[in-house]
Amino acid sequence: xxxxxxxxxxEPNINFxxxxxxxxxxxxxxxxxxxxxxxxKGLNLGIDFKGGTLIEVSTKNTSIGExxxxxxxxxxxxxxxxxxxxxxxxxxxxxxxNQESIETVNDVKSLIEDNVIEFRRSEFVGPTIxxxxxxxxxxxVSFALIAILIYIWLRFEWQFGxxxxxxxxxxxxxxxxxxxxxxxxFSLATIAAILTxxxxxxxxxxxxxxxxxENLRKYKKMELIDLFNLSVNNTLSRTIMTSLTTLLAxxxxxxxxxxxxxxxxxTMIIGVVIGTYSSVFIAxxxxxxxxxxxxxxxx
Amino acid sequence: xxxxxxxxxFIVILLVLLGxxxxxxxxxxxxxxxxWFLKNKINLGLDLQGGSYLLLEVQLxxxxxxxLENFSDSIRLIARENQTKINQIKLDNEKIxxxxxxxxxxxxxxxxxxxxxxxxxLKTNDNQLTIELDExxxxxxxxxxxxxxxxxxxxxxxxxxxxxxxxxxxxxxxILLQLPGVKDPERIKExxxxxxxxxxxxxxxxxxxxxxxxxxPFGKMIVSDIYNDNTKYLLDKRxxxxxxxxxxxxxxxDQTEGHAVSFxxxxxxxxxxxxxxxxxxxxRLAVVLDGVVITAPRINSAITGGSGIIxxxxxxxxxxxxxxLLRAGALPAPLEIVEERSVGAxxxxxxxxxxxIAAFIGMLLVCIFMILIYGxxxxxxxxxxxxxxxxxxSLLGTIGxxxxxxxxxxxxxxxxxxxxxxxxxxxxxxxxxxxxxxxFIIVKNGFERAMSTILDANITTLIAAVLLFAFGSGPIRGFxxxxxxxxxxxxxxxxxxxxxxxxxxxxxxxxxxxxx
Numbered sequence: 001x002x003x004x005x006x007x008x009x010x011e012p013n014i015n016f017x018x019x020x021x022x023x024x025x026x027x028x029x030x031x032x033x034x035x036x037x038x039x040x041k042g043l044n045l046g047i048d049f050k051g052g053t054l055i056e057v058s059t060k061n062t063s064i065g066e067x068x069x070x071x072x073x074x075x076x077x078x079x080x081x082x083x084x085x086x087x088x089x090x091x092x093x094x095x096x097x098n099q100e101s102i103e104t105v106n107d108v109k110s111l112i113e114d115n116v117i118e119f120r121r122s123e124f125v126g127p128t129i130x131x132x133x134x135x136x137x138x139x140x141v142s143f144a145l146i147a148i149l150i151y152i153w154l155r156f157e158w159q160f161g162x163x164x165x166x167x168x169x170x171x172x173x174x175x176x177x178x179x180x181x182x183x184x185x186f187s188l189a190t191i192a193a194i195l196t197x198x199x200x201x202x203x204x205x206x207x208x209x210x211x212x213x214e215n216l217r218k219y220k221k222m223e224l225i226d227l228f229n230l231s232v233n234n235t236l237s238r239t240i241m242t243s244l245t246t247l248l249a250x251x252x253x254x255x256x257x258x259x260x261x262x263x264x265x266x267t268m269i270i271g272v273v274i275g276t277y278s279s280v281f282i283a284x285x286x287x288x289x290x291x292x293x294x295x296x297x298x299x
Numbered sequence: 300x301x302x303x304x305x306x307x308x309f310i311v312i313l314l315v316l317l318g319x320x321x322x323x324x325x326x327x328x329x330x331x332x333x334x335w336f337l338k339n340k341i342n343l344g345l346d347l348q349g350g351s352y353l354l355l356e357v358q359l360x361x362x363x364x365x366x367l368e369n370f371s372d373s374i375r376l377i378a379r380e381n382q383t384k385i386n387q388i389k390l391d392n393e394k395i396x397x398x399x400x401x402x403x404x405x406x407x408x409x410x411x412x413x414x415x416x417x418x419x420x421l422k423t424n425d426n427q428l429t430i431e432l433d434e435x436x437x438x439x440x441x442x443x444x445x446x447x448x449x450x451x452x453x454x455x456x457x458x459x460x461x462x463x464x465x466x467x468x469x470x471x472x473x474i475l476l477q478l479p480g481v482k483d484p485e486r487i488k489e490x491x492x493x494x495x496x497x498x499x500x501x502x503x504x505x506x507x508x509x510x511x512x513x514x515x516p517f518g519k520m521i522v523s524d525i526y527n528d529n530t531k532y533l534l535d536k537r538x539x540x541x542x543x544x545x546x547x548x549x550x551x552x553d554q555t556e557g558h559a560v561s562f563x564x565x566x567x568x569x570x571x572x573x574x575x576x577x578x579x580x581x582x583r584l585a586v587v588l589d590g591v592v593i594t595a596p597r598i599n600s601a602i603t604g605g606s607g608i609i610x611x612x613x614x615x616x617x618x619x620x621x622x623x624l625l626r627a628g629a630l631p632a633p634l635e636i637v638e639e640r641s642v643g644a645x646x647x648x649x650x651x652x653x654x655x656i657a658a659f660i661g662m663l664l665v666c667i668f669m670i671l672i673y674g675x676x677x678x679x680x681x682x683x684x685x686x687x688x689x690x691x692x693s694l695l696g697t698i699g700x701x702x703x704x705x706x707x708x709x710x711x712x713x714x715x716x717x718x719x720x721x722x723x724x725x726x727x728x729x730x731x732x733x734x735x736x737x738x739f740i741i742v743k744n745g746f747e748r749a750m751s752t753i754l755d756a757n758i759t760t761l762i763a764a765v766l767l768f769a770f771g772s773g774p775i776r777g778f779x780x781x782x783x784x785x786x787x788x789x790x791x792x793x794x795x796x797x798x799x800x801x802x803x804x805x806x807x808x809x810x811x812x813x814x815x
Contacts, residue, residue: 056646098635106485120646126637129354140770147762155755189705192767192778199763203756210752238726241672242719245665249715252661253708258653261708268712
């Protein structure tokens with residue numbers, strides 16, 4: 001009808017693999033920086049994993065400065081932040097013992113009662129819970145990676161599984177590095193985002209691998225590097241289309257979905273871009289390490 | 300219609316229709332309805348409807364050390380009966396070690412103790428006896444404490460007038476509470492924060508030396524006043540009667556004393572109370588709540604009616620809350636709040652509104668994009684996408700799943716990802732059209748070849764979603780539910796509905812070539 005699909009030719013012929021070394025260097029550098037950041041800067045842990053108290057209020061005729069003045073005379077570890085609009089304010093307090101924190105919430109609430117229209121949200125996560133949540137999040141991500149690996153092993157040859165896991169680990173580390181550098185809050189929702197990114201990235205990789213497998217059967221004589229290139233080209237328009245529709249939905253969530261969900265949407269956007277990139281430039285080139293055909297061994 | 304079985308079209312249309320019909324209750328969303336059909340609506344999570352989530356931990360350590368205290372008291376009594384002197388008692392979290400002056404009677408002492416507490420691990424070594432709380436014994440204490448706590452918590456919450464609370468055990472020593480629509484979680488927290496252990500003890504006014512030296516003689520204890528830490532009482536350790544014998548308690552007003560709590564004992568309690576008061580006229584009787592003395596009035600005459608009042612400097616709310624606590628009974632051990640998440644109705648409503656807008660705009664963008672790229676085929680995929688959304692909503696409603704804010708994010712994300720299966724199919728059809736000329740063969744091959752890729756690609760997303768459900772908590776589970784349902788529904792809509800629509804389109808229009 002509109003024929004816009006003709007922009008991407010049915011059988012494009014772009015030599016992706018010739019670029020593989022440059023992108024490999026780029027990724028290796030990015031991963032090293034990410035690991036460095038994770039060790040030395042760390043993640044901006046939210047109260048889910050750090051523990052602490054968070055109160056969201058909508059204020060009436062009170063600026064964030066006035067509210068800070070009221071609270072900082074009583075608490076020296078309080079931090080305030082506007083949340084989406086100037087009359088909605090997030091108040092964060094450092095973690096203390098469970099009992100003390102609960103009392104603090106009550107005290108804070110009664111201190112600012114007159115300046116507040118509504119207490120929109122109050123959250124408290126105790127120290128034992130936050131470390132448990134972190135542990136469980138770590139478990140979930142690890143088990144998901146292992147389960148996905150097993151599935152790929154069952155469905156493909158093991159070399160594909162290796163390529164998929166290299167790409168996945170790349171995606172997770174790269175995403176975490178960007179979260180660290182951009183100081184995006186790391187919460188339970190971020191764990192969900194990372195797992196979804198893992199699922200999405202693998203989805204992308206599987207589609208290309210599927211084609212590699214098919215082409216391996218179809219073109220018995222073709223050079224592996226050309227065959228991989230062909231497979232990436234065959235699936236290119238699908239890869240781009242799906243990433244774009246997913247990104248459209250995510251941008252809508254990022255812009256209109258509200259303040260609470262914004263870090264999740266941003267993490268997903270970063271992850272989808274990285275996941276798409278890694279399927280083409282990391283997962284497929286990794287396959288070049290392996291010899292898939294007997295005749296290749298003779299080369 | 301060529302090559303398209305009628306039974307298949309029937310199933311496709313039926314499933315889509317069911318999806319639309321069963322979305323109606325969630326779209327109308329009538330909270331008050333009694334209609335069996337309209338009841339199949341989505342449950343909103345606490346983060347969307349407003350309410351309070353609390354996680355409480357039973358302080359088991361307190362129970363263990365109480366139990367060890369009991370052991371040490373019993374050992375003292377038994378040792379006294381056996382005329383053996385105790386040199387030292389060492390107490391820690393797990394065990395007590397009693398060192399006797401000599402080892403002559405140690406096996407008799409051990410046996411008598413074992414008669415009282417079976418199942419405790421006992422070790423003797425020369426003149427030393429070690430009593431240990433082993434895992435099985437601890438587990439018994441733990442299980443009965445949790446069970447009792449659950450019951451008491453349930454009673455207290457019911458008394459507070461909360462509608463449809465969810466109260467359940469979570470893990471080994473925690474209790475999870477979901478209180479929809481609770482506007483003031485502070486009062487609930489107050490109610491749950493007290494153990495409410497009420498006991499009556501005789502005051503020993505004849506031993507002021509012990510009180511001054513702050514040394515507790517055997518069988519006595521020193522307890523401070525609720526209003527003044529420096530006022531101490533020397534009390535008999537043994538409680539004469541306790542809160543477990545109460546049958547009723549309510550806030551009342553006394554002309555001279557102000558707000559008070561009036562209570563009534565059961566028969567056993569009334570008898571005990573009557574006996575104590577008649578035998579101890581002139582002495583003082585202390586009312587101890589959670590380790591502090593509320594009041595210690597002098598017994599002027601025997602009280603045989605089985606009822607009385609507790610006075611203190613209460614206001615009306617405090618008196619009625621204390622009455623609630625006494626009616627519900629005492630917790631076996633203190634509860635500590637380890638996690639709280641309360642959302643006001645305002646934020647919940649804002650989140651729903653924002654989620655609706657994000658879903659609508661996301662949907663619109665994806666639909667426009669699909670039509671721009673794939674033309675008529677894109678429009679067919681859009682019909683599938685809309686059907687997909689209806690199916691997700693209807694499934695959420697009929698299985699009674701809870702929709703949370705991350706759940707809404709999952710739906711929006713699914714909107715973007717659901718077209719993937721259609722894209723895979725269309726790209727295959729495009730490729731096949733280079734090799735074949737017959738439209739129906741092209742379409743058939745396109746769908747068949749895309750099938751295994753679609754399954755492989757979606758199963759990995761499902762694996763991630765299932766693990767997220769297994770390890771996630773509350774709101775995050777909502778995300779994994781909508782994501783899983785979305786993935787499953789998208790496979791159905793792409794492989795069945797889009798398939799059906801494409802065949803319809805091609806045969807109705809009698810197309811001779813594919814314009815993709």
